[in-house]
Amino acid sequence: MTKQTIYYTLTDEAPSLATCSLLPIVRTFTSAAGIDVQITDISLAGRVLSAFPDFLTEDQRVTDGLAFLGALTQDPNANIVKLPNISASVPQLKACIAELQSQGYKVPNFPEVAHNDAEQEIRARYSKLLGSAVNPVLREGNSDRRAPAAVKQFVRKFPHSMGKWSMASQTHADYMRGGDFYSSEQSVTVDEPTDVRIEFVGQDGAVSLKKELSLEAGEILDSMFMSAKALRQFFEDSLNDAKESNVMWSLHVKATMMKVSHPIVFGHAVTVFYKDLFEKHGELFAELGVNPNNGLSSVYESIESLPRSKREEILEDIHACYENRPEMAMVDSVKGITNLHVPSDVIVDASMPAMIRNGGKMWGPDGKAKDTKAVMPESTYSTIYQEMINFCKTNGAFDPTTMGTVPNVGLMAKKAEEYGSHDKTFEMMADGTMRVVTSDGTVLMQHNVEQGDIWRACQTKDEPVRDWVKLAVTRSRQSDTPAIFWLDRNRAHDIQLIKKVNKYLQDHDTSGLDIRIMTYVEAIRRSMERMVRGRDTISVTGNVLRDYLTDLFPIMELGTSAKMLSIVPMLKGGGMYETGAGGSAPKHVQQVEEENHLRWDSLGEFMALAVSLEEMGIKQNNPRAKILAKTLDEATGKLLENNKSPSRRTGELDNRGSHFYLGMYWAQAVVAQTEDKELAALFAPLAEAMTTNEDKIIGELAAAQGKPAELGGYYHALRTNVKKVMRPSATLNAVLAAANAQR
Template identity: 55%
Template sequence: MTESNAPASIIYTLTDEAPLLATYSFLPIISAYAGTAGVAVETRDISVAARILAQFGLADDALGELGALAKTPEANIIKLPNISASIPQLKAAIKELQEQGFAIPDYPENPQTDADRETRAKYDKVKGSAVNPVLREGNSDRRAPASVKNYAKTHPHSMGAWTSDSKTNVATMGQHDFKSNEKSVVLAADDTLSIVLEAEDGTTTVLKDGLNVLAGEVVDATVMQVSHLRAFLVNAIAKAKADDVLFSAHLKATMMKVSDPIIFGHVVKAFFADVFATYGDDLAAAGLSANDGLGAILAGLDALPNGAEIKAAFDRGIADGPRLAMVDSDKGITNLHVPSDVIIDASMPAMIRTSGHMWGPDGNEADTLAVIPDSSYAGVYQTVLDDCRKHGAFDPATMGSVPNVGLMAQAAEEYGSHDKTFELAAAGTVRVLNSAGEALIEHDVEAGDIWRACQTKDAPIRDWVKLAVTRARASATPAIFWLDESRAHDANLIAKVNAYLPEHDTSGLDIKILTPELATAFSLERIRRGEDTISVTGNVLRDYNTDLFPILELGTSAKMLSVVPLMNGGGLFETGAGGSAPKHVQQLVKENYLRWDSLGEFFALAASLEHLATSTGNARAQILADTLDRATGTFLNEDRSPGRKLGTIDNRGSHFYLGLYWAQELAAQTEDAALAEAFAGLATTLASNEEAIVGELLAVQGSPADIGGYFRPDDAKASVVMRPSTTLNEALASL
């Protein structure tokens, strides 16, 4: 590798909650070390607060800028977990920003004027999975680094015991849902489509027009029939009551920002059917929507003249129904309180880890009926539950791994459906029309049905197949495409996979196509033998699998290496899941203790530096990457991740130790003498002052911390909180 004079920079994203707070501590270390290689570390704020302000011209559109950058060969972006805002989260962020002095309007729940509709459209651009589709101009390569896997085997996390008589199961529709009603077409040529609803009275409403599609693109449409959803929910509630198990709903009200809050609302209304039958009009008139969850309704009852009466009715509903799974039994927060509290890809693996249990209202664990209305991927979880019932809990000390190659580029599949998802106002027929007015897909619908379409472009599919073959050969591991030929979309993808696989050398590789249920069973059988299997999946299953298997194998999905080779040559490096981030912020504010684990950031940074070294010929960047890898190995071996309680090192202490080990590795390397000399003094300073630095970090614990805001912290206050060691700060400044 030769040195290059080409300018090089890494974009480090500022996001939300615990990852953002950790950035205040870790970014100064990154900038100081990267600067020795001539690498600039720039930041872009893509937090939910910044995205709200950008919609009203009060902040730069950093997300739009990064979206354009992601399409260039120069892109080198480290992306931390961000809030995929549900409506309650969005409203809370708006309120905080207003209190901070920003002149932004309230969220219009029921827009009546053009101004309200314009405001609602702006906020809709911030809701749910607004960030990832913009940045993900490539497919996903996500796996557990060897150092993490080895650590998990030598320090296995706890796994709850399973019994063969466990009553935990999944309840799903199987008919009249998104999976069963799906229709799919492959476009023969570039075109512009429209989506129209022809009501039974003959009136026609254009739901979406100007929908540009490319030759070879897969376009799907489907509908959730709400009358059948309601009947299913009534039966599921009765089953949970009869079986004496906890009732819990598992959705994705953040990423599936249009459909799943509506489905969540139906769950709430079904559970409290008597309440809504009696008081539904009162609640609607007060703007209290079941879609926002039970918590939002209860919080608004004080403003109603009959609020106490309605509150008593909800209490009776809880007492008379099946026991509800709890988010926080001590505080009385149920599974139905907040749509974004129970997210399927995090909640289901956690339940499987805990003997198939969730927490009940009595504060004890219990078997659970996990309600997953749409059957598209519910069978994956049922297969895992059945396997554990038969074979017992998994053993992290011996189990294999399931890395993932995920199809997600250019808003592929369901997560790209937000702008084409509608709660229908009238019965009739929804049609997807081409530019000639011909119907490509049509569904008969009833008022209240949830209809959606999604797109998957051909180039990402071709790239996905290539990445699967590349990973299978690089790791000498079987690769399984999780596709079901009985599902319309999957049938079209299977045809494309079979067409594109011959473009690559697959000799000696074990590549199969199996339904998600059979792929799960195949992978679990190999896991129990200590063998690895690559899951090659679509976008939603990518999200589910990269939580499910890491949580079982590693105890967390935050320790994964997530690389997105961008299709135009750049790199996007993601740092793990952020599902636990809200609880960490609450603890920091209360106790000045941040338990967030930045290991994912360490892995992403090393991969980013390596990509930069390769793309620009920066030899020092490669040394930084190699030494960071070794330092991370030492970090794991020395068990320097944040502890579980006050008095142990937290996120800030883990950053100090990573910085110490990294400086020591840089001082010891022999490829670049000048670089070694530059870090020799720092390594000595940090090592000799270890006790003083740790003491300064521990000294602040136990008292409340003021960060100036949840969604938009005050930079100065947050920096003081997250950098309390003067000794460490001065040592970094000296570099």
């Protein structure tokens, strides 16, 4: 079934628009190699629809694309190109539902609080769609991410801007020094398959079962908790310190992906910052169903139903809060949208690199860039950002034209260290003890907890670790680059991992390789010291750092993580080729709607497709696939060289024009190759037609820009509208149709 098929995901926002323009071009090429490119819908809207067939009419129902791809990952021939998708927060999910309902899909509302079994069931179905729901299903392998040589070369020639760092910058990372997950973590490795129960023991001795788990032999299980009291005290101290030091305050969490724990953390920030407001109106807010975990926007929404005078009183009380608090970093200073408005706006792995790239500055309420206290409560990983900030203060901004690269080999397979660990994360409803108990009653780990504390467990199976070590050694050998395992010898979980790493390293010939184990801070410092001297260092990390570092370093090196090559060599033998992150995608769609200009850069897709085709060529013994891979890489190189990437400015070349150039260069490269003359001949007319019509096509594409575009939806745009918007060049469409008619 997967033979000679590339499964190309249809996702959300800008990437899904881009797909509509790119795929017709791509298929013109792949069909010549007998390769089918199939679209699989894993968009948030698609997942909502597929989750509620019972609420839809027959013809509204859609199949579950994610389930299909999930099954496919077990196929040794699986070849999936995965584009960035939404990790939905509750507000995003609600907006998506509302949009679908407005389009006539009678999907149910999301019950914030379930009042009965029916609502409970609906809530459970929706919960599976929240946050990072797609990746854990598809990532059936570890992660191999790197900056392709062509991109690195391009950046050295055309570097992105880097904000200046002042030695006197006041910016810093602030994090808890106790009471957080880091300080409470416990970890065990079970030798044999073991069933465990996660239990809460109340102060009256009553035991309630929270979760049962079946651990495999060699599996690591961690448990840890964050004290709500300590967290709230930390927020209060941190706000006071920012006020005193006269720096802006900003909060950096990952409420979208860490969908259970981080909205709670975010909610505490909201209720501490707006302490006076919540103290005064607590009862009313409870009645209204205000949920601070959804941000201050929840207050704004909830009070809309109140009488005007009451509403104005509350708005005044909100404003009064700002008097006693430091300035807050803004998401949109014009619209007055702060860092605490909704939990999905500021996402640590994107926001911290953006700040560091911008000379340590974020945007203030007055629209000016300012130094900030960047608050990341949980200390486990925050320390690396502080180390980088100190490094930039000392050595100045990184220089993209000379710096080395830090590729990543990340532990990820079988939900290893799936740190959201949603089904094993609990907010404590009372004081008591959380414990992990085996079936024979042995208590493996336990914590005394208080009401409000956030407790969680985390699993890491043995096979992924072994595969990860192998991948690290392979990458170090293949690229002749030192590798550092980022493992903290002071951290319970990492102590278990270090044992495994030392064990599995012995399975490999590491002679002549420089492979070290260092704490996160030691590792980032060494990597940076090497980087500024133009040297490369592979970061071999757990799952969270994989996520963070593959934004952090690419954003310094390349200006974006979207230009990274991201491969998941799957445990079962297949491959998934991911394309860049969609950090700023919402802004992109807005620009399309207002000015019909799509700034999204499909470079990630070009590179992923090339690796996808190359692997297809090797595994299916398809020489044409190999030629297409090679020529696609050449075309991408030429596109970069000639600066035919999308501009951010309306009126200039956008995503669609960039796709045209990729197609033209690709066709030219196929014609120019001599390995398969028949293939060259086959593409000659296409190359000719594209080359001849370049000006005309670019003119048509440019003419489309400047006026509003009607997509018919944000989460569930109408395909006919999208097609009209994304394929506006009649000439290009005709050229492609002619080529396809030939096949």
